Amino acid sequence: MADIDPPVWKLRWTDLWWLLAYPVYQTLGTIRHEGSHALVAKLEGADVTKFVIYPQTDLGRFTWGYTQWNNADTDWVTLAAPYLCDLLWFVGFFFLLTRLPWRNHLIWLNLAILGLLSPLLNSGVQWIEGFINPDSDVARIRESVPDVLVQLYFLLTLTTYVIGILAIYWRDWKLSQALLPATT
Numbered sequence: 001m002a003d004i005d006p007p008v009w010k011l012r013w014t015d016l017w018w019l020l021a022y023p024v025y026q027t028l029g030t031i032r033h034e035g036s037h038a039l040v041a042k043l044e045g046a047d048v049t050k051f052v053i054y055p056q057t058d059l060g061r062f063t064w065g066y067t068q069w070n071n072a073d074t075d076w077v078t079l080a081a082p083y084l085c086d087l088l089w090f091v092g093f094f095f096l097l098t099r100l101p102w103r104n105h106l107i108w109l110n111l112a113i114l115g116l117l118s119p120l121l122n123s124g125v126q127w128i129e130g131f132i133n134p135d136s137d138v139a140r141i142r143e144s145v146p147d148v149l150v151q152l153y154f155l156l157t158l159t160t161y162v163i164g165i166l167a168i169y170w171r172d173w174k175l176s177q178a179l180l181p182a183t184t
Helices: 013-043 076-099 105-132 137-144 147-169 174-179
Strands: 048-052 066-069
Touching: 013 048, 013 066, 013 076, 013 105, 076 105, 076 137, 076 147, 105 137, 105 147, 137 147
Parallel strands: none
Antiparallel strands: 048 066
């Protein structure tokens, strides 16, 4: 009797080695985050003056990167762009990972990390930082948008990310059966 490979979405102990690639994942997430700020700032008519995607302390505190633009006619949407992008990114990768017939576990796993886990971590960490650091994106968004709406957005999206990730990894969960296509 031949051994059958586990499903592509099933985690293996050897997947822990991918933790060593954390700097690569962090850099790609920083590019997505700062790129969202830059893109929306440009769309709102601002000039992007600095686009930094590496760890540094230029702003007087540690950041993984930052984007600076002149504030000509930009509003809270430029600050919120990475979190709106996180939601779109997550939804796109959720459908990509659950609707296509993946055969290679390593490709699937890396797409799951970049597409599902990265938005959860980015939005979650930044939401918490919004309570601690008055210069953070989320704290500055809360100056322009009613606090209850900001908190509700982050609670709903973070919950969506967690449920989506759990639905993928716990395929026998009743909610997973409602969210995911039937397996053949």
